[in-house]
Each structure stands twice: as structure tokens, then as C-alpha cells.
Amino acid sequence: SYVLTQPPSVSVAPGKTASITCAGVNIGSKSVHWYQQRPGQVPVMVLYYTSDRPSGIPERFSGSYSDTTATLTISKVEAGDEADYYCQVWDADSAHFVFGGGTKVTVL
Amino acid sequence: EVQLVESGGGLVQPGGSLRLSCAASGFTFSDYWMHWVRQPPGQGLMWVSRSNTEGTYTIYADSVKGRFTISRDNAKNTLYLQMNSLRAEDTAVYYCARGVFSSESTAPLGSWGQGTLVTVSS
Numbered sequence: 001s002y003v004l005t006q007p008p009s010v011s012v013a014p015g016k017t018a019s020i021t022c023a024g025v026n027i028g029s030k031s032v033h034w035y036q037q038r039p040g041q042v043p044v045m046v047l048y049y050t051s052d053r054p055s056g057i058p059e060r061f062s063g064s065y066s067d068t069t070a071t072l073t074i075s076k077v078e079a080g081d082e083a084d085y086y087c088q089v090w091d092a093d094s095a096h097f098v099f100g101g102g103t104k105v106t107v108l
Numbered sequence: 109e110v111q112l113v114e115s116g117g118g119l120v121q122p123g124g125s126l127r128l129s130c131a132a133s134g135f136t137f138s139d140y141w142m143h144w145v146r147q148p149p150g151q152g153l154m155w156v157s158r159s160n161t162e163g164t165y166t167i168y169a170d171s172v173k174g175r176f177t178i179s180r181d182n183a184k185n186t187l188y189l190q191m192n193s194l195r196a197e198d199t200a201v202y203y204c205a206r207g208v209f210s211s212e213s214t215a216p217l218g219s220w221g222q223g224t225l226v227t228v229s230s
Contacts, residue, residue, distance in 0.1 A: 054218065099152060100152075
């Protein structure tokens with residue numbers, strides 16, 4: 001089955017930039033989506049199709065990818081960005097949705 | 109406003125069964141693929157199952173295949189998850205989720221319910 005690998009944690013100072021990676025075989029050929037889950041809350045989609053933002057998501061959230069890694073970048077990090085972030089793809093071989101293990105972003 | 113409200117969670121013994129429901133409102137339920145996603149306590153998200161708009165195509169994660177059944181009643185705007193032969197490792201918050209775009213089978217999950225906790229323990 002398809003596997004997405006994320007770093008368990010990322011720490012960033014307020015006002016700086018956080019980069020969260022999501023690695024997978026040939027991930028560049030897939031559409032990657034990102035979800036934010038603040039403590040005790042429901043997941044919220046923050047990026048879809050790699051770099052599109054749903055309404056209400058600030059421009060500080062952006063996405064990019066290479067052949068093997070997708071990246072969620074949060075610029076000018078704020079305290080409210082502290083959350084778990086998950087990448088997700090649809091795996092055509094299994095027809096399954098697949099989530100990465102999640103990355104906990106800590107704002108110092 | 110899109111609303112998804114799960115119910116039916118609770119404590120069940122290993123080997124037991126439970127049926128979760130997800131009541132949908134604020135959109136045309138029959139136009140959207142629907143999903144179940146679960147999250148064990150303190151752990152990450154795991155996709156469980158999805159259903160096409162009519163309930164005629166369903167697919168499951170390997171860990172629940174043969175034990176769980178997703179279904180929907182479009183007349184009642186409700187999604188279900190029948191869970192049989194429950195195991196301790198099925199303990200999780202179960203979320204109902206909707207694809208972002210109508211009729212798109214692989215659309216990402218743009219709306220989520222609040223979740224319902226299922227605890228499998230003796």
C-alpha cells in the first residue's frame with residue numbers, strides 16, 4: 001500500500017517560516033491535499049490539489065512539490081498555527097485515500 | 109451551511125457490533141461521495157471507507173475490510189457505518205467527511221463532522 005512519510009515535529013519561532021514535508025514514491029504525479037488539526041478540534045483542509053487554498057485560508061499557507069516530496073509552507077507563523085498537519089493523496093492502485101502520519105507544528 | 113453530525117458511538121466489547129450514523133444537512137447529500145475517517149486517541153488520521161453518491165460503489169481500508177460496511181440513505185440524508193467483529197485497535201474517534209466537489213470520486217475532504225468516539229474494551 002502507498003505510504004506517505006512526514007516528520008513527527010517541526011518547531012518554528014513566531015514570524016518565521018515553517019516547512020512541512022510529505023514524502024512518497026512518485027508523489028509529484030499525485031494531487032496532494034493538506035489538513036490542519038488544532039488541539040481538540042476537527043481537521044480542516046488548508047490546501048488542496050497541492051497549492052489551492054479553500055476560502056478563508058490565509059495566503060500564508062502555500063504548497064509545492066517535487067517528484068518525491070510535497071511541501072506545505074507556512075510563512076509569518078502565528079501562535080494560532082500551532083497544530084497537527086496531515087498530507088493526503090488518493091492512491092490509484094488501491095483506490096484508497098492515504099494520510100501521512102502527521103506533523104506537530106510547535107510555535108516557540 | 110454544511111453540517112455533518114455523527115452519532116452511535118460508545119463502549120462495546122471485543123467481538124461486538126456498532127452502527128454509526130452521520131446526518132447531513134446544508135447541501136444536496138445525494139450529489140457527494142462520502143467517507144469515514146478515524147483517529148485513535150493521540151494518533152493520526154486513518155481513512156476507513158468511502159461510498160459513491162448512490163451507495164453502489166464502496167471501498168474499504170484493508171484493516172476494516174470484511175468487518176465494516178458503509179451505506180447511505182439519500183432519502184434520509186444519512187451515511188452509516190456498520191462495524192462488526194470489533195477489536196481493541198478499532199478504538200478511535202470516527203469522523204464522517206464529505207468530498208469538496210460534487211460527484212468527484214477522489215475529491216479531498218472539505219467538510220468534517222465533529223466525530224463520535226468508539227471504545228472497544230472488555
